[in-house]
Amino acid sequence: MKLTGADILINCLVEQGVDTVFGYPGGTVLDIYDALYRSGKIDHVLTAHEQGAAHAADGYARVTGKTGVCFATSGPGATNLVTGIATAFMDSIPLVAITGNVGINFLGRDSFQEIDITGITIPITKHNFIVKDVKELAATVRRAFKIAGSGRKGPVLVDILKDVQTAKCEYAPAVPEKIVPAPVAPERLFKIAEAINAGKKPVIIAGGGVIAADASPLLCRLAEKLDCPVAYTLMGKGCIPEDDPLCLGMIGMHGTVAAAKALNEADTVIALGTRFSDRVALNRDKFAEKKVVIHVDIDDAEIDKNVRSTLHLMGDVGETLKSLLPLIDGRQRKDWLVKIEAFKKENAAKKDTSLRAYKILKAASEVAPAGSPLITDVGQHQMWAAQHYAVNSPRLFCSSGGLGTMGYGMGAAIGAAFGTGKTPVLVTGDGCFGMNMNEMMTAVSRRVPMVILLMHNGVLGMVRQWQKVFYSRRFSQTDLNRKTDYVKLAGSMGARGMTLGEGDDIESTLKRAFGAAIGESLPVLVDCIISPDENVLPMIKPGQTYDTQIEALEEN
Amino acid sequence: MEEKKYTIGALAYNKSGVLTRITGLFTRRGYNIESISACTTEDPEVSRMTIILKGDEYILYQLIKQMEKMEDVIKVGCANELDCVYRELLLVKVHAAPEMRSQIIQINEIYKAKTVDLSPQTMILEITGDPDKLDAFLKVIKPYGILEMQRTGVTALARGSHTLKDRDGGEYKILDKNAD
Known part of the structure; x- marks a missing residue:
C-alpha cells in the first residue's frame, strides 16, 4: 500500500497504540495535521503554546506509563518544545516529539521558520532523528518509540522534512516490538542479597526508577520482608502508601525529619532507581559515608557517578526485585522499627501545622476523589505538596524534579487528565502560574475538570526564602507586585474562580471547588491567599550533610 | 584520583552528526580531550575513532559509560592496559x-x-x-x-589478534568491585 509520509506517520503512531497527542499546527506540519484530520483515530489536544503541549505529553506519560507524544511545527514551534523535552529528559520520561521542518530545497538556507532542532536537542534527548527520505520514516518512528520506552526512558525527537510528508512510499503495517527489560546477572544478585541480609539497620531510598519500572508492589514486599523503612525521593513519591508504617516520607533538601534521622542511623542504604542527585546527596562525598551502599539503577552511567556504592547492580528495578526477593531473609527488626517509630513521631511533632499551605494541602488530599493525580509546579508549593499531600499510589504524582521547570504544571495537569480520566489537582504558585496560565484556556476548550490550588503569596517564595537565609533579606526581584484578580482571570477564560481567603473555611471551599470542577467539567481555580513569609522546612543547606538538617530558619 | 592520559577506541555508526553528538557530550560533561581522530573503517557504515583523554579513572569510566549510552555508538574501550x-x-x-x-x-x-x-x-x-x-x-x-x-x-590499534569489536566489557575490570 503506497501512502504519503504524513499518512505513514499517523499509521505508525496508531501502531504504537497512540490515541492522544498534544500539539500545535503550523506551516511545516500542515500535511501531518491533514493526515490526522482524515484518519480520525487520534485525539489531538490543541494547546495554547507548544511548551504546554510538551508538558502535557510528559504528564500523560507519567500517569499512564505510556510514551507521550507531542507535535509542533518547525522554527519557533520546535524551539518552544525545548523546555518540555528537557524536563522529560531530566526526569527520564518517555516522550516522542514530532516536528516538521522545511523542505529539502530550503534546508540549510536560513529559510522561514527553519531551525536545526535536532542540533538544538542533542543534549536533551536520548536520541533524535531528521528524516530526509520517506522510505526511512516508518522505521525511524518505530525506532523512536523503542528508544523512548526502553532502558532508562526519555524523550526522542523526530524532525520530518515537509517534502517527506508529501512523498509517497510503500507502507507495511508492523506490530510494535514488545519492550522487555533485560534479566539481571544472577551472580551479582547473590552478593547483593548477602549484603542486604547482613544489614542490621537498613533503609531503602526509592526513586523514580521504581515508578518507571512499575515496581511499587515489589518494593513494598521487600520493605515488609526486611522490616526496612522506605524513604522516597521526589521522583519516587507514590511508590509506597504514605500511611504505611515503614514509609518515612520524602528524603532530600526538604525531606522529612524521619527520613534524615533514619538515614543517619542506618548501616545499610539500599538505593533503588535513584541517581543521588544533589537535592538528595547534598554532599555527595559524605553522603552515607561509612555505610554499606547498594545501588540498583537501570543506567550504568549512574553507578558511582555521584555517590560511590559498595555494591551495585545495573538493571530494571522491577526485574531486580523479582529475582532478589526470594534471596532475602525475612526479618523482624523490633529495635530498629521502634527507633523508626520514634523518628516518625518526632517528625509529626515538628511539622509546622500552623502553616496555611499545610492546612490547605492536607485538606485537599483528603477532599480530592480517590485516584486524582497530583501535579505541582516548582518552588515552595512543590515542596509543601511533596511533604503534606498524601499520594498513595504510583503514577499519581507529576512534578518537574530534575529540571525544576516553573510553568510545568498547567500543561502536565492537562496531560494527566487525559491520561487518567480523573480530576487532577494542580498545586501551583503565582510565579509559576504566571508562566503558563494560558493552558487554562486549553483546559476550558477541552472541558478538562481540574482543581488549581494557586498558592498566592505575591512573591517568588522559594527564591525569597533563599534570600532570607543566604542574602540577608535582600529581596531582589522576588516581590511580584501584581494586581491580578485570579478569580476574574479564570472567569474570563471560561473557567471558574474561587477565593480561599485567610478567614474562609478550607474544607468547604475545596469541596465546592471539586464539586464544580467535576460537575461542570471545567478547571476551577482556587485563589489560596497565603503569607509571603511561610517557609519550607525542614531544610538541609546545599552541600551539607543529613545531621545538619535545620528545623527553623536562622535568618541573617 | 591520579590524572593521566587514556587512549580510548570507539566504534560508531557512520551517521551524519555522530561526531557532533560525541564531542558535544565531552564539552557538556567537561571532559578534557587532548585529541580525537575519526574516519570510516573496513565497513563503510562504521567509523572508528581514537580519543586521548586527560583525566582520572572516574572521568574515564564516566566517559565510556556515557558514550556507550549513545544510540550511534557501537563499542567503546580503553586501550591503556593493552599493548598498542x-x-x-x-x-x-x-x-x-x-x-x-x-x-x-x-x-x-x-x-x-x-x-x-x-x-x-x-x-x-x-x-x-x-x-x-x-x-x-x-x-x-x-x-x-x-x-x-x-x-x-x-x-591506535592493539597488537595481536585482539580487536575492539570483539571486546566484551574488559575495560570495566579496574573499577568493578562486584567482579570476582
Missing part, C-alpha cells in the same frame, strides 16, 4: 633558506621524516610516529621557524 601501536602524522612547513636545507634534510634522515614540498624559502616535512617521536622532532625543527603545522591526532 600508536601513530600520528605531522605535516610541518618550516623556513628553509637554501643554506639551511641540508641541515633540515639531515634531521629528516635521523627521524625518518620526509620532505614533501620544497619552495625557494620553505619546506614541508612529513613524519609519522608515536606522539613522543613527533614532539621530539618538532623540538629540533622549531629553531628553523615553523610557519604552520598540522597534526592528525593519535590513532
Whole structure:
C-alpha cells in the first residue's frame, strides 16, 4: 500500500497504540495535521503554546506509563518544545516529539521558520532523528518509540522534512516490538542479597526508577520482608502508601525529619532507581559515608557517578526485585522499627501545622476523589505538596524534579487528565502560574475538570526564602507586585474562580471547588491567599550533610 | 584520583552528526580531550575513532559509560592496559633558506621524516610516529621557524589478534568491585 509520509506517520503512531497527542499546527506540519484530520483515530489536544503541549505529553506519560507524544511545527514551534523535552529528559520520561521542518530545497538556507532542532536537542534527548527520505520514516518512528520506552526512558525527537510528508512510499503495517527489560546477572544478585541480609539497620531510598519500572508492589514486599523503612525521593513519591508504617516520607533538601534521622542511623542504604542527585546527596562525598551502599539503577552511567556504592547492580528495578526477593531473609527488626517509630513521631511533632499551605494541602488530599493525580509546579508549593499531600499510589504524582521547570504544571495537569480520566489537582504558585496560565484556556476548550490550588503569596517564595537565609533579606526581584484578580482571570477564560481567603473555611471551599470542577467539567481555580513569609522546612543547606538538617530558619 | 592520559577506541555508526553528538557530550560533561581522530573503517557504515583523554579513572569510566549510552555508538574501550601501536602524522612547513636545507634534510634522515614540498624559502616535512617521536622532532625543527603545522591526532590499534569489536566489557575490570 503506497501512502504519503504524513499518512505513514499517523499509521505508525496508531501502531504504537497512540490515541492522544498534544500539539500545535503550523506551516511545516500542515500535511501531518491533514493526515490526522482524515484518519480520525487520534485525539489531538490543541494547546495554547507548544511548551504546554510538551508538558502535557510528559504528564500523560507519567500517569499512564505510556510514551507521550507531542507535535509542533518547525522554527519557533520546535524551539518552544525545548523546555518540555528537557524536563522529560531530566526526569527520564518517555516522550516522542514530532516536528516538521522545511523542505529539502530550503534546508540549510536560513529559510522561514527553519531551525536545526535536532542540533538544538542533542543534549536533551536520548536520541533524535531528521528524516530526509520517506522510505526511512516508518522505521525511524518505530525506532523512536523503542528508544523512548526502553532502558532508562526519555524523550526522542523526530524532525520530518515537509517534502517527506508529501512523498509517497510503500507502507507495511508492523506490530510494535514488545519492550522487555533485560534479566539481571544472577551472580551479582547473590552478593547483593548477602549484603542486604547482613544489614542490621537498613533503609531503602526509592526513586523514580521504581515508578518507571512499575515496581511499587515489589518494593513494598521487600520493605515488609526486611522490616526496612522506605524513604522516597521526589521522583519516587507514590511508590509506597504514605500511611504505611515503614514509609518515612520524602528524603532530600526538604525531606522529612524521619527520613534524615533514619538515614543517619542506618548501616545499610539500599538505593533503588535513584541517581543521588544533589537535592538528595547534598554532599555527595559524605553522603552515607561509612555505610554499606547498594545501588540498583537501570543506567550504568549512574553507578558511582555521584555517590560511590559498595555494591551495585545495573538493571530494571522491577526485574531486580523479582529475582532478589526470594534471596532475602525475612526479618523482624523490633529495635530498629521502634527507633523508626520514634523518628516518625518526632517528625509529626515538628511539622509546622500552623502553616496555611499545610492546612490547605492536607485538606485537599483528603477532599480530592480517590485516584486524582497530583501535579505541582516548582518552588515552595512543590515542596509543601511533596511533604503534606498524601499520594498513595504510583503514577499519581507529576512534578518537574530534575529540571525544576516553573510553568510545568498547567500543561502536565492537562496531560494527566487525559491520561487518567480523573480530576487532577494542580498545586501551583503565582510565579509559576504566571508562566503558563494560558493552558487554562486549553483546559476550558477541552472541558478538562481540574482543581488549581494557586498558592498566592505575591512573591517568588522559594527564591525569597533563599534570600532570607543566604542574602540577608535582600529581596531582589522576588516581590511580584501584581494586581491580578485570579478569580476574574479564570472567569474570563471560561473557567471558574474561587477565593480561599485567610478567614474562609478550607474544607468547604475545596469541596465546592471539586464539586464544580467535576460537575461542570471545567478547571476551577482556587485563589489560596497565603503569607509571603511561610517557609519550607525542614531544610538541609546545599552541600551539607543529613545531621545538619535545620528545623527553623536562622535568618541573617 | 591520579590524572593521566587514556587512549580510548570507539566504534560508531557512520551517521551524519555522530561526531557532533560525541564531542558535544565531552564539552557538556567537561571532559578534557587532548585529541580525537575519526574516519570510516573496513565497513563503510562504521567509523572508528581514537580519543586521548586527560583525566582520572572516574572521568574515564564516566566517559565510556556515557558514550556507550549513545544510540550511534557501537563499542567503546580503553586501550591503556593493552599493548598498542600508536601513530600520528605531522605535516610541518618550516623556513628553509637554501643554506639551511641540508641541515633540515639531515634531521629528516635521523627521524625518518620526509620532505614533501620544497619552495625557494620553505619546506614541508612529513613524519609519522608515536606522539613522543613527533614532539621530539618538532623540538629540533622549531629553531628553523615553523610557519604552520598540522597534526592528525593519535590513532591506535592493539597488537595481536585482539580487536575492539570483539571486546566484551574488559575495560570495566579496574573499577568493578562486584567482579570476582
